[in-house]
Amino acid sequence: MPVTSFYYCRIAGVVLPWRDASVDARHISRPIALAMKASSESIHHSDCEARLIVEHMPGFAWSAGQDGKLRYLNQRFLEYTGKRIEDFDRVAGVASFGRTEVLHPDDIGDTLTAASHSVATGDPYVVEHRVRRFDGTYRWFRVSAVRILDPMSQEIGWYGVDIDIDDQKRTDEALRESEQRLNRLIETLPAMVWRAAPDGEPDYINPRLANYTGRGLDGVGRGPEDLGRTLGDLVKLRVQNAMVHQDDLETAARAWSRAHETGAFDLTARLRGADASYRWFQARAEPMRDAAGRIVHWYGVAVDIDDRKRAEEALRKSEQELRGIVDAIPQTIVVLDADGRGLYANRPLLDYTGLTMEQLLTPDSRGNPVLFHPDDWARLQDERRQALSRSMPFEIEWRVRRKDGQYRWFLVRYHPLRDEQGRIIRWYAGGTDIDDRKRAEEALRHSEQELRVLIETLPAMVWRTTGDGEPDYINQRFADYLGRSLAELAQQRWQDVVHPEDAETAARTWSLARETATPVDTTCRFRKADGAYRWFHVHAEPLRDCDGRVVRWYGVNVDIDDQKRIEEALRTTQAKLARASKIATVSELAASIAHEISQPLGALVANGHAIQRWLSAEPPNLERARLTADRLIRDGNAAAEVVNRIRALFKRSALTRTLLELNEVIREVHRLLADEVAARRIRIETDLAEDLPPIWADRMQMQQVIVNLVRNGLEAMESEPSDSRVLSIRSARDGTNSVLIEIRDQGSGLEDVERVFEPFFTTKETGMGMGLAISRWIVEAHQGRVWATNNTTRGAVFSFTLPISSSASR
Template identity: 25%
Template sequence: MSMSLDEDASTYGSNDGQGILNSLPGLVWTTDETGALCYANSRFTEFTGLMIDQGGSRQWASYLHPDDHLLVVPAQKGGAQLFAARLRRRDGQFEWFNLSASPMKGFGGEVCWLATERLERIDNQFGNADRDFRSFLDSLSLQALLLTPSLELEFGNQAALRWYGLSPGAQVQDRSVHFNLSKLKEIAFHSQAGQGRNDSAVVSYQALSADGTLRWLEAQVVQIRMQNGELAGYCVLQTDVQDSRDSSHLLGQEMEILEMVARGAPSASVLQRLCDVVADLVPDLVCGFLELSLDRKLFRMGAATRLAGEFREIFDGRSVISDKNPCSTAALTKRTVEIANMVESDQRETSMGEIMLANGLNYCKAIPILSPYGNTAGILAILRHQQADLGPREQQIVDRAKHIAAISIDRTRHEEALVRRETQVEQSQAQLVAAQRISSTGSFTSDIQRDENIWSEEFYRIFDLDPKLEPSIDAVRERVHPEDLDLFDFEMKRGFAGEDADFVFRIIRTDGTLRFIRGLARVTHYIGDHPVFMGTVQDITETRRAEDALRRGEEALAKAREELAYVSRVMTISALTTSIAHEVSQPLSGILANANACVRLLALDPPNIASATDTARRTIRDTMRATEVIKRLRAMFSRQSPPMEKIDLNEIAREVIALSARDMREKFIVLEARLAPELPPVTGDRIQLQQVILNMVLNGIEAMAETEERPRRLLVRTALVSEDILTLSISDAGVGIAADAADKMFEPFFTTKRDGMGIGLSISRSIVENHGGRMWAMSNDGPGATFAFSLPSLGKPTDRSAT
């Protein structure tokens, strides 16, 4: 503490510092190596009358009695010295003072002087030291001890007594057992070893404080010598540096741990290091860290002291809500959970409670570690044998450990999220590449006007281009088929104008193969006035080939279906051969009989003209009847389908009934026709629809061929079920349909008949569906089955009456 007399208090250090020196019970001043005053406190200036503005070059020896001037030199040679001297008051009178001179470490040759008033001589081991000096030591906030030359404790100031927890009234010899004298003797030995040097010995050691804890002290030992240079004892000034050592240790550990975080060390390693630091600084504390998964549903083991295995077993990978323990509650509520007495808590039977009690731990505090977004990222668990509030120092350690843990966990979570996103991007990219390869679709982004392009891997493959080739429109144009160049150039011109594109063109690859390409592009944004396109190119060659093959197959299928329908008609007519022969032979027989009768009537004399005329009319009638039957047969056998026409459903039903009437009479089948009047017409192929109705009638006839126990009845009905839907159904009283065969009845080649081919109903359904209708079969409530179909109508009723 040096200061020139012309300097203000701020130069010395602070107003507080100068105030402390002014309040000391004595005169304080400092001198340099020449003996010139550097600083003087207010007591010195008041006693001597020295004015601050008198300058700093004044020699302080001018204030000493002339007989005491020789004391100035020895005061600047060795360590601290105590002696008596006379100082001049402002009125010129001299008074005796006990002077203490101590070289100032780190300030060259400067010396700090302290003068206390001389009350009486004290003849002891300290020579001229008096009670005022001890009073001065008692006023200090740092601990001060005085030792004899034989290293016995002689004096301890108030600060020292308070630190050791001793009563001020006890004799110092009785209190010496509380001081670590063995360590102090070792310190004094270091001081003796350094005798003759200006610097004092500074040593750190541990001692038991008033609260019974072992704490670190830092002691500075100063030799005290009498006027004749003889060793009078030692002055030990010591300070409790436990907190500063802890802070320094914690700060150093923090720096190392933060370096671990910066280097990307796993959070488990960082958290374990934090646990070790807390356990080192607060030995009676058991701490543990838990992390939460990114979705905050699961615990992950971070680190723990003493209980690492047990903690891992009950928390690692477990659901946050699986057990109502303090850590789970803190994680869910984002609030600190404290249990003062686990033995009496309702959570003593939880997994965490059982582990704590098994290890003699009864106090628990679960502190949530929050992310920057306010979500729970982890838990700091503090466990103790008994409840004890954290002291300021302990709270600081816990808070700093929690803060660093939050940083580490947050960094880990960000890295995990980043890795997850990178993985998702890589997977998406891989899926995109695979999808483009599977679908033969390449993607591109293009500024056509600048010819700046980005192509996907599949784009290069489709056009058979070197992946190292710089993307350009010309590179693609070179692959375009000559016949499609005009189309390609036209679409590029439209692109220059900012119009979207969707067109198909051909390319020729390097191996000479021809491929069909569909190009699709859309404007996504503009750079200045330049449109930027994003689009796809797809190789549709195989699709084109498949479509061609499908078209050829459909044509072949239609032809086969037509052939099959023709065969079905032939087979159907074959089944009606007998009935048809009767229908044809009957009018022919009538024609022959009428012709003979007409000849006879004309041969009479006179000819019977009237009767012959009637006979001729009957001949014409029978001829027309035969002609109509033959016309129907020719239509049924014809392979050329007539054009679609308006058809009266009732009319074609009557024609089919007429063709099959004889067959039904011979098999004793009673036909009932319930044809709805004024049905609107339908549009269709007359012959094909007649074939459907005839197949349905023949199926009904065959279904009743072996029916003997009940009447054989066939009911033909038409109906208008809605404004635009007509139905025709044929119900029989035959064997019916099995429950699992209703849908199979219409499958090709499925039949329940002994000699059936299984194509009649399949052809019939196909015909109905081609007419926009639907065909189905169902069992009757009684015996037999019903086959029906529906067709869309034209909406205008036909003015005919039911038969």
């Protein structure tokens, strides 16, 4: 009858006693004992075959007596542990039964408990523990053993096998971690995730969907039997057509109907929230089918696109899918005869290639060319033939074609099975998919190459040392600069290439950084290959291992020699500028004093001449002479006040402030300059606010500011026609906290309103450029502000504001 199906089976054999004293009774299995009925020759052949199976099976075979004392360990176990069977004779009972000498310390307790129970009760012995390999590493094994009775119910002993499950353990752990990550991903996704039965009834929703609908969180994330009213309410909403906006119901129905035809659910609709409002969502779902193609579940996700929908209706959110794929790629296994012809291939290899057993296995010992990449076929035949002829284990890397036509790299290891005479009777080949590793290695090589090119082309000196500070790498730019190789640098030490004046500081900095494991940041001079020294900025960072120990130092030296020279030149220039500034300040002070005192001194001279005229008259006009003498005294006092004020200004002395009416100061200035105004044939108009509040200020300095600004306006109109020579002075409140004074002339205006307050800036042939600068200093000393603008028609306006009386302004 032809074989039409394959199933995975677990085959267990038991050992029976044999009456032939020439054969070790512990090593004869029940199938062999049954086969002895055929013939003694057949029995002998089966005995040998059984030995081969036990010795070369992919596991550890062993037997023990009734009390658990080991009687037999197959050669594979002894080779794995690097022990002899005599090494296990030192212990007795369950300790021997459990082979505790080669177990991981953490597993001895559980192993002894299980062994004690089985030896005492006769129950099957099943345990998982880690066994130490001869090189000291541990691997997980699953141990299974049963107690065998002869037909007379007399106990013969225990017979067991250990199967290596280390790779399975790692795979299971990776699978558990993957499932946990997937669950966390689903629960924390910024989307509403759901699962439904084939008819659309939901049987799972994530917390985000439950929160949005406001239906509670009972059972969210558990199985259908625990979902409670959360899903019940959701189903109720669906049945009542209350979950989807009424205008979108028809679209939703069409999408669901189309999903059963196309196998994909895609809907953009408005869903109702807990507050009864609707928001736009992009909902998509995919079916999961069974082997027959029937839909088992729908898996869906709904993403809130309401903001995007409102902002731009034309845009549609790209498809979002949630796929959870857990792939277990077991090792492919092929069994070959002694000549390399295929005898058996396991299911993973058949599934990978898409071939049947008959198509995969060919009588040609060179292999099936359909499986391998054309570029590998010639090499493969030669290497495989030579390796098989050497009768030793070997491995080969090649590309194997997948059923979709793609090729992936595999590492295939061949292990021979030999008979008692050492002849090879089987080859076992295990293939491991290493395509991802190959690509990673290639990417790593490419990345390393790019990194090396980057380091070599950086405009800096890159270096690396061990944790102890011994250099083990410098880039080519550094080597070229120093004119020596890494080996020469390691022999001569770093200090030999550092300027003698910087060597001690650099050594101390480097030593401190290594002791404290802190970054290095310093500057020093390195000697070039031609003997010249250049300044470098040195920065290095430590690389630590998981325990915090420094294992590497990575550093970079940046050439700052040109910067150093520029900084030195800048410092020299700044020193020169500082000296020049001091000279200019003294000149400015002298010019200021000369400018301010020249006006009252001029008045003194003029009044002296006037007194002479009045006294020389016939008869002498004593009254006018007395009045002029009063003015002379006043102008002398004014000159003294000017000197005192300028001295106080430059010494930053405290101002002498009193409660001051600015309108009164303006009237005083008007009277003071009456003669000068009349002589220039200029008319002054005033517009003084009656409600102008008093301010705390220095009367003489305020008078000086207004005099300077009025004189500036008078001088600006000297070249103007006499009928347009009008100077306006206005006072007013500026908001609630300040007063404003404006002096408006009808002159030619200002060319540069930003520079008029700078010292020594003037457009007059005889001017010194200090009046407006002093006025600005005085106003700012009173926490005020002064500025100039051009009139819309002609002339200029000089304005300043001062704070109204307060404790802060005193």
